[in-house]
Amino acid sequence: RARPSRGRRHLLLPGLHALNDRVGWISEGALAYLCRRLTVPPAEAYGVATFSPLFSVRPRPATVLRVCTDLVCTAAGASDLCTAVEERLGGGVHVERSPCLGLCERAPAALVTKAGDPVRTAVSAPATVEGAVLAASAPDSAPEEPPAETAVPQTGQDGLVLLSRVGAVDPSSLDDYRAHGGYTALRRAFALGPAGVAREVADSGPVGQGGAVFPTGRVWQAAASRPDHPPYLVCNAGESAPGAFRDRVLMEGDPFALVEAMTIAAYAIGAHRGFLCLRDEFPRATSRMRHAVEQARTRGLLGDDVLGRGYAFDIEIRRGAGAYVCGEETALFNSIEGHRGEPRCQPLSPAEQGLFGGPTAVHDVETLVGVLPALTLGAPAYTATATERSIRPQLFCVSGSVERPGVYELPSGATPAELLSAAGVRENLRAVLLGGATGGFVRPDELDVPFAFEGRAGSGVVMAFDDTVPLPRLLLRIAEFFRDESCGRCVPCRVGTVRQEEALRRIVERTGAAAADDIALLRDVGRAMRDASMCGLGQNAWNAVESAVDRLGVYG
Ligand code: SF4
Incomplete structure (x- = not known):
């Protein structure tokens, strides 16, 4: 509670x-x-x-090298890389097989953290044995991390809305942000007043992009309707679903946009305190957001008197500690409050009872940044740009067996085939995972069904795998991920994720062929997790495996 x-x-x-x-x-x-x-x-x-997986209560070396062994990195050879790096580095560096580092466009990815100097981390991109050893032995001389805009492939995408400033503005300059239209939306928000802002956003139609698809303006109206409790704003930027990296790219490439969008959301609900919760594995996004918040404070865009309008609002940046389940909003509230990041069992929505018991609006980065064009253009003009096929812009993270992995902005009515064509899909495509680990696999001949908000790619994660990728091994990795990340609070998920992993391991050890009783067990366990788990993690832990069995016939 x-x-x-x-x-x-x-x-x-x-x-x-x-x-x-x-x-x-x-x-x-x-x-x-x-x-x-x-x-x-x-x-x-x-x-x-x-x-929290990033903490250790046992002694370990000051330098930690995390090698991502999640789906796309595993397909790119991360396990062999990790073994080779362990042999080369010996005991002076703690080498860890890590869940997704959110650097999928550079797979295989690795990240170095050095105690006593948490800000300076080094990423080799893509990771090689030599690069990882060099980065871990001497972080200061590690290769420079590529700029954020390299994650936005230049494929002639016209009329970008959400990504329009990434690569075009200097992310460290507030003046440059203003020269590119920054803070126009906040000025309009002050002219409309809090209720007017919520109404305008509700009429424009932006919806939650973290998978919830709930209308953003309605959340604000609900949170603002409880004047008896102080409301809070939470930006959930802890993007740790395998294959997701759009929030990182937005924060690295256009950090002031998020500060402005959070200020508008807070104004609409009457909040004076906002929390920006970031993945600790995103050091550059964290430092850019810190800089943007400090700049905004210095220039009167945060603090006691925002833009001289007598409204007080400030942002507190919170570093996550590696738990995927903290992406669930009530688990995130617990984590901010100083409790274990377990989901709460509560009948009320966060807009009624959220952080510290107050009404809370909680949004991901893409949702918040998407409010800016809606407000700048105004509801009539913004909705007029929508057609039956193009409801609104959406970001897609494309990785795996494609020539140009990265973040793409497309109308939500686009198809996976169009997206993969822009990303340069390879000819020997075997399967596409839509929606990440909680989504489902489709075959190459099923890519013409448009993305829809309620559809299979709600999280905007698209991973392509060609016929060189061993799918049974990949499914086992998905099962390991859910078993690791289950918080253990409810039995169907705590036990089910273990049983699922055991069955898939048996199949892999039998060279990928499944016995009928293994498939029957997987179905039983999958149904129990889906029907009886408390939160989305357990409810969706069987999706990808089920689709691989039914659509791809992966063990046939
Ligand atoms: Fe925890 Fe899994 Fe239950 Fe969610 S479904 S509360 S992650 S045990």
Whole structure:
């Protein structure tokens, strides 16, 4: 259940980060000290520290090399890379097989973190044994990370709306952002007033892009209708679904747009405090957002008197700690409040009862940034651009067996075939995973069905796999991901994800052929998880495997 804000417990996660950053792990003494300062019971703080994969409560080397072994990186040879790097590096560097690092356009990807210097991380792109060893041995001399705009392939995409400024503006310059139309939408918002903004956005029709597809303006109207509690705004930028990296690209390439969009959303609901929750695996996005927030404060665009209109709003940046389930909104609230990031069992929507028990609007980056053109153009002009086929622009993250992996902006009525054609799909295409690990596989002859918001690619993740990729091994990796990420709170998911992985491992060890009883078991377990799990993680953990069995006949 939602808990009211009390004491300093909400500082627990930042405190754990500070300890972990210092020496690379959290000692018992350091944890006890933090608990005394924040008056948090040590057992509960230990529970939070051990729930979060990026923290360690055991000694480990100061330098950690994370090699992504998720779907696209595995298909690109990440497991062999990881083994070779472990042999070369010895014990001075902690090498970790990591879930998706959100660098799928550069697969295989790796990330280096050095304790005592958390800001400076190095990514080799794409990772090679030599590059990873060099980055881990001497992070300062590691190859420069490619700019964000390289994730937006130049394929003659005209009329970009969401990506229009990525690569065109200097992401460190507020003046440049303003020269490209920045802060026009906020000025219009102040002219409309809070209720007018919510109405305009509701009429324009932007909907949640994190998979929820709920109308953004209606969320604001609901959150603003509870004046008895202070409302909050939360930007869920913890994009950790395998294959998702559009929020990273937006934050790295157009950070001021997010600051402006958060200010507008907060104004509409009457919030004076916003939380921007970022993946810790996105060091460049984090530093650019920090810089943008500081610049906005300095120039009177955040703080006690935004734009001289007497409205107070500020943004607190929160680093995540690697738990995928914290993408679930109530789990994210728990994490911000200083509890384990487990989903809550609550009948009310976050707009009625969310963070610290107050009404809360929670949106991902793409949803918020999508509000800016809607407000700048106004509802009539914005909706006039929509046609039956092109409802509104949507971002797609394309990775895997394509020539130009990256983030593409297309009308939501486009088809996977059009998207993959723009990305340069290879001829020997075997399968396409729409919607990421929680989505479903389709065959190459099924790519002409348009994307729809309610459809199979709700998260905008599209992964292509050619016939060189061993699909049974890939399905096992999906099962490992869900087993790892299950928070363990409810039985169908906690036990089901383990049983699913065991069955798929048996199949892989039998050279990919499945016995009939394994398939029957997978179906039983899958149905139980879908019907009885508490949150979307467990409910969707069987989707990809089911589609591979039924549509691709992968074990046939
Ligand atoms: Fe936790 Fe899985 Fe249950 Fe969600 S479905 S609450 S992740 S155990």
